[in-house]
Amino acid sequence: MAIYTNEEIISFLEAFLSYGLVVSPWLAGVREETRFDVSIYRILDTAAIDISSKLWTDEVKVEVYGALPIPDRLARTAVYEVGASTSVSMAHDLTGTNDVTEKIAHLALTQINEYIEKFGFGSLVIVYGFITSYENHHAIAYYGRIPERDFVRGTLHRPWVDYSLSDELLFSIYLGNYKVIVIDQVRYVELTAHGYETLKNYEHVLKQSGYLDKKVKQLQISNFNVLDKYDEYSQKIWPNSTLLRSSFLNWAHISPGMRVLELGCADGIFAFEGGLAERIGKKGLLVGIDPSAAMIARAERKLSSHLMDWVHFYKARAEDLPFLDELFDAVIGIGVWHFLQFPKALQEVYRALKPGGVFASFHPTNSSFTHIPFFREWFEPLLRQANMRNQEKPLDYLPVYEQAQQEMEQNGFVNISSDRREIINHFVSSDMVIDHLILGVGWFQEELSLLPWKAREEMINELRHRGTIVCEQYPDSERILHAQIQFIKGNRPL
Numbered sequence: 147m148a149i150y151t152n153e154e155i156i157s158f159l160e161a162f163l164s165y166g167l168v169v170s171p172w173l174a175g176v177r178e179e180t181r182f183d184v185s186i187y188r189i190l191d192t193a194a195i196d197i198s199s200k201l202w203t204d205e206v207k208v209e210v211y212g213a214l215p216i217p218d219r220l221a222r223t224a225v226y227e228v229g230a231s232t233s234v235s236m237a238h239d240l241t242g243t244n245d246v247t248e249k250i251a252h253l254a255l256t257q258i259n260e261y262i263e264k265f266g267f268g269s270l271v272i273v274y275g276f277i278t279s280y281e282n283h284h285a286i287a288y289y290g291r292i293p294e295r296d297f298v299r300g301t302l303h304r305p306w307v308d309y310s311l312s313d314e315l316l317f318s319i320y321l322g323n324y325k326v327i328v329i330d331q332v333r334y335v336e337l338t339a340h341g342y343e344t345l346k347n348y349e350h351v352l353k354q355s356g357y358l359d360k361k362v363k364q365l366q367i368s369n370f371n372v373l374d375k376y377d378e379y380s381q382k383i384w385p386n387s388t389l390l391r392s393s394f395l396n397w398a399h400i401s402p403g404m405r406v407l408e409l410g411c412a413d414g415i416f417a418f419e420g421g422l423a424e425r426i427g428k429k430g431l432l433v434g435i436d437p438s439a440a441m442i443a444r445a446e447r448k449l450s451s452h453l454m455d456w457v458h459f460y461k462a463r464a465e466d467l468p469f470l471d472e473l474f475d476a477v478i479g480i481g482v483w484h485f486l487q488f489p490k491a492l493q494e495v496y497r498a499l500k501p502g503g504v505f506a507s508f509h510p511t512n513s514s515f516t517h518i519p520f521f522r523e524w525f526e527p528l529l530r531q532a533n534m535r536n537q538e539k540p541l542d543y544l545p546v547y548e549q550a551q552q553e554m555e556q557n558g559f560v561n562i563s564s565d566r567r568e569i570i571n572h573f574v575s576s577d578m579v580i581d582h583l584i585l586g587v588g589w590f591q592e593e594l595s596l597l598p599w600k601a602r603e604e605m606i607n608e609l610r611h612r613g614t615i616v617c618e619q620y621p622d623s624e625r626i627l628h629a630q631i632q633f634i635k636g637n638r639p640l
């Protein structure tokens with residue numbers, strides 16, 4: 147039945163991502179209540195009508211669907227959904243908020259048009275169809291079965307659609323992926339055995355293309371954007387973090403007059419509260435970068451009250467540093483290692499360092515807390531979810547100690563050394579922990595991001611509720627975890 151091979155779809159998806167395009171607003175962390183202004187809706191819908199009426203020709207239909215039935219609204223909703231989702235994603239990226247302006251909506255449409263020009267309209271429709279179909283299959287598999295009424299309204303997995311998904315249901319039944327069963331006079335949608343196979347293939351393709359990773363990271367960053375009490379919560383949840391930061395400064399030999407780049411600077415917590423800017427002093431240079439626009443705005447607000455003209459902040463990511471070669475004596479990062487894409491980030495760090503310059507990172511390494519009673523009780527639903535995916539260690543996105551060393555070596559660094567430390571995680575109160583550790587810093591990020599929309603919202607609420615009970619049952623002094631921290635450094639050769 148497949149008209150395109152997996153390889154072809156992977157290459158469309160890769161291109162789609164490289165143009166900054168996304169499908170499904172929840173990729174950008176939109177809350178259920180977020181809707182567009184009428185003016186934005188008009189811009190996107192008019193473009194959707196315009197593009198689809200011109201480009202959804204018989205020839206393209208045959209190219210994409212051959213002789214298969216085609217939902218009438220497909221091409222128009224493909225453009226609208228990609229436009230809407232990309233607008234939200236861009237708003238996050240550019241401003242750190244969900245507020246889509248007319249300018250942003252036009253920017254998203256420009257990206258869509260450029261993509262279509264290069265790869266054809268058919269490929270946009272394919273990508274849209276593939277991702278939304280994955281979301282449908284994935285949600286049915288997660289719940290086991292979904293009442294038909296909820297499925298066609300997208301209640302559980304695509305609540306932002308304002309059209310019926312009944313054509314998607316019929317299409318998938320036609321392809322042999324779904325069946326409708328009746329239990330106690332209620333109609334439910336289930337996956338067939340073939341549907342489960344199709345889902346496996348969807349997951350494989352989406353993983354290979356980098357789509358699933360991007361979804362996890364983007365959702366995580368958009369949650370981090372709204373964490374406006376990062377400093378306050380950091381100090382409460384990690385009571386020894388200030389000490390660790392100053393010990394790291396000494397360990398990495400950061401000294402006055404150096405030119406330093408800080409990766410993942412967030413709201414400037416290390417620069418200001420951690421003493422980094424002061425240590426470097428006015429004869430040096432400190433540049434902090436972070437992809438979170440909201441965090442950079444907070445760092446700049448702090449800077450305006452500090453009068454330190456040797457400090458600068460930019461919105462950028464480590465994988466694509468907007469700096470000349472060989473500019474810095476040191477590149478450092480705290481708690482950022484596990485957000486980076488390797489080897490790209492290390493190649494960029496290497497390039498930006500002067501010969502002989504040092505790269506130093508302080509980050510948590512892979513630990514398991516599942517044997518600790520209060521933690522187990524609190525996070526049991528997420529741990530169960532992780533087990534269902536055969537993930538023995540739900541924090542396994544964190545690097546393993548030796549792996550980080552190898553990574554540095556493979557990218558040409560020399561004189562590599564590491565040191566072990568411990569960070570105290572104090573589970574102070576339920577809401578603070580959920581906002582800071584789970585939504586903010588990204589513990590369990592993969593488990594959460596891969597849940598269907600509604601299940602994710604419900605999971606977060608359940609964790610808040612369980613946390614309140616756990617905080618009542620266990621005394622403050624017992625709600626503490628010691629997590630392993632790695633200090634690592636290495637030089638660019640002279």
Ligand SMILES: C[S@@+](CC[C@H](N)C(=O)[O-])C[C@H]1O[C@@H](n2cnc3c(N)ncnc32)[C@H](O)[C@@H]1O
Nearest residue numbers: 409410411412436437438463464480481482485
């Ligand atoms: C756990 S926070 C650590 C913040 C801060 N360095 C501290 O000491 O508390 C991780 C930071 O890395 C940033 N980040 C995520 N992906 C990044 C990337 N690709 N390049 C640089 N920073 C990134 C996040 O936006 C966030 O501010």
